[in-house]
Amino acid sequence: MNEIGTTWAEGTSERVIRLLTDKRAGRPMSGPDIEGLVKDFTAGSVPDYQMASWLATVACAGLSAEELTALTAAYVDSGERLSLSSSRRPVADKHSTGGVGDKTTLVVAPVVAACGIGVGKVTGRGLGFMGGTVDKLESIPGLDLELSGSALSAQVADLGLAVTGQSPSLVPGDRMTYALRDVTGTVDSIPLIAASIMSKNTKGIAVRCNSIVLDVKYGDGAVLPDRAVATELARTMLELGRSFDLPTTAVISSMEQPLGYAVGNGLEVREAIIALSGTYVEDLTELAITISALMISTADSAVDHDRARDRVREVLSDGSALRMFRAFVARQGGDVGFVDDPSRLETAPHRLVVTATEAGHVARIAARRIGEAALRVGAGRLVYGAPIDHGAGIVLSRRIGDSVAEGEPLATLHGSDYDQLESLADVVRGCFDISERPPGRPDVIVDVLRQGDAG
Known part of the structure; x- marks a missing residue:
């Protein structure tokens, strides 16, 4: 018997119908119920149309804190786990909810690694008007973005920086439900976004690290146009991080205009290299410095935020960040000539x-x-x-x-x-x-939220 008294011997289809009925009626779903649903869907026992119906119901009715934690855990348990926090160096991660021209990871990851904090980034491709980090990095010929879990861990321990595409074996439950969300109008559901982000290639839980910084964007160029909704999502993920004992910080940033100047894969890599070379790129540099400093200070308690910001500026100005990016490209088989001379990138x-x-x-x-x-x-x-x-x-x-x-x-x-x-x-x-009149220049960073802050 499960927690609400139903045996798992009941048919899969009947169980899904019961969960749909319970959720619509406002009755709670148990952890074993949610785990069984995700497990059955991943195994192919639950058809897409039933899972799509459940996702739509959740998008309308929401999830309690307990249900959201259970869904996140079910996603994690659906695939392999990888721990980076056992590395000899502290390991941090960042995740952005995405936006037009968002190339922050291309700058932040080598900056943080150059400061001695490990970064093992599992990232994805873009869809629609928002680009993906894998697509951008593939602008560099030869770069291998299909690392195994063991190769990722070893490279983080050795070099301090590794980036790879999402493995099919990492949180397949999330990967499969995300594909349904994209075609069923449930992409902007707060609990579904939160469970997806906090379970997968953010390395927050499925791939364990010491801390995570979330860049939650709002505005015309973001998934969530409304600042209040973005803040709600950020607070939801902060609480999820607390549930899994993961130090989590959220930056609320504006996407009322594209980030930086370039929009497009090779063009964004070129701009990121410019920023890594120490040239100030409006909004991009400031956002990268803030996120990098938060990643460093939350992963290493011996470094306070002010010292972390100073160190970030140092590695940008002395060339260490760019050298780290070059070393990462070389280690993963990419042609470093395109880093040394970014004008060679495909045009x-x-x-x-x-x-x-x-x-x-x-x-x-x-x-x-x-x-x-x-x-x-x-x-x-x-x-x-x-x-x-x-x-x-x-x-x-x-x-x-x-x-x-x-x-x-x-x-x-x-x-x-x-x-x-x-x-x-x-x-x-x-x-x-x-x-006719000059407007004020909008701030790219509008708030920083931490676990324990008042709601």
């Missing part, structure tokens, strides 16, 4: 400069539409596994608060089809609102 055959039709100041940038335009020129995909053009994308020339004269550039489109670029020129131009 699209055509470029089109979009200019302003009036003078003034940039008051607003429609970040999501910029991301969608980048997708249309080939920088993204609408279906998992579809090919992408690593040289395609958009590079902004102006950001919010910048002045612009009539005829000056707003952005440059990169793509393989010039006619398509021309067809998107007015779309991209329309993403920029120009005003």
Whole structure:
């Protein structure tokens, strides 16, 4: 008998129907119920349509704290576990909820590793208007992003930095339900997002580390447009971290405009290398410094936050962060010549400069539409596994608060089809609102939440 008195001998289909009925009626689901559902779905015993119905019910009705913890644990238990916290160095992780032009991991991971904190990043591909770290890194020829769990652990212990794509054996329960969420309109469900993030390739739980920093984004260019909803998600994940005894910190950051200037895989790698070289990139550098310092100070209690920020600035200015990135590329078989000379990264055959039709100041940038335009020129995909053009994308020339004269550039489109670029020129131009008066420049970091903070 399980906790609510039902035997596991009942048929799988009947059990799922009972769980759906119970949830709709407001009755609690037990841990064994949730574990059995995820286990059966992963094994193929529960059809997609029934799991999709359960996910939709959860998206509408929510989950209690106990149910959310049980779902996260069920995801973790559905696959292998990998501990990085046994490394001879402290190990930290970060996870972003994603946004247009978000290349933070490309900067943060080598910075933190250069400061002596291990980073073993298991990451994924992009879908829709948001790019994935694997897609970006594949712009570097030869880079192997399919490391085994043992290879990942060994490289973190030795070099301090390893990045790989998500293994099919790591939290398959989450991987399989995520695919359903994407096609059933449940991507923005707070409990489902929280369980997904905190169980998988954040290494928070399935791949164990000392601490995790979450970059929870809101705004036009993020999954969650509303700041209050993003804050709710952050607090939910902080509590989940507490449930699994994982020190967790959340940064609330704005995606009201693309992060940095580049949107598109190779273009973003090039910009990340510029930032790693010590050149200040608006918003990207500040966000990377903040997240890096939090990762260092939460993973190593001997280093306070101010000292961590100083150390981050040091490794950016003295070249240590860039050298760490180069060493990581070399260790995983990539051609370091593309790090030494990022202009060699794949470029699209055509470029089109979009200019302003009036003078003034940039008051607003429609970040999501910029991301969608980048997708249309080939920088993204609408279906998992579809090919992408690593040289395609958009590079902004102006950001919010910048002045612009009539005829000056707003952005440059990169793509393989010039006619398509021309067809998107007015779309991209329309993403920029120009005003007579200069607006205030928005802050990229709006809050930092820690476990124990008042709700």
